[in-house]
Amino acid sequence: GAVVSQHPSRVICKSGTSVKIECRSLDFQATTMFWYRQFPKQSLMLMATSNEGSKATYEQGVEKDKFLINHASLTLSTLTVTSAHPEDSSFYICSAGGGTGMNEQYFGPGTRLTVT
């Protein structure tokens, strides 16, 4: 099956700093990648949809200037959390569309962000 990786798997940063999370599709080209956030004991909430070579589409309530998304190639999308605050601490998961199966998405292992 299709493999999606995320890096780092876990990161701790101080308030006010920026953190970049990478999402890579390892064995297929992903024209579309998705970023989700998951708070403890809650379900996944879609933050934004990124298409290769174009601007990301953000869901309502998600600040585009705070969560910068870049999808520069068909195998890499990055999410940068700028000026991080403790309330940004969460589990961030990406997924990539493509590969076999109509509209099926393949998920990365997630990144645990802790802002102190």
Add this chain to the structure above:
Amino acid sequence: KQEVTQIPAALSVPEGENLVLNCSFTDSAIYNLQWFRQDPGKGLTSLLLIQSSQREQTSGRLNASLDKSSGRSTLYIAASQPGDSATYLCALNTDKLIFGTGTRLQVFP
């Protein structure tokens, strides 16, 4: 607005039992429906995908059904095992995935 609800929210059973997890949704205009498994602190593992035109899919001890007219999907787990313990999420694909609230399953020996 599409709303996806999963019942029960939590379930604890002895191993060997056959289980039914429920997922209900409000808008039947979907491309497909997926069932995922999530272990604590981990990402998602896709279990089954049912296309809009299909009624069920099977993989090993898992069987998922889809009834768009009633806005329901069920995940049936046969002969449950402790290794099945995880959170199970259903997700509807309408150009983007909308996740259900999840069912936390614990299967004890």
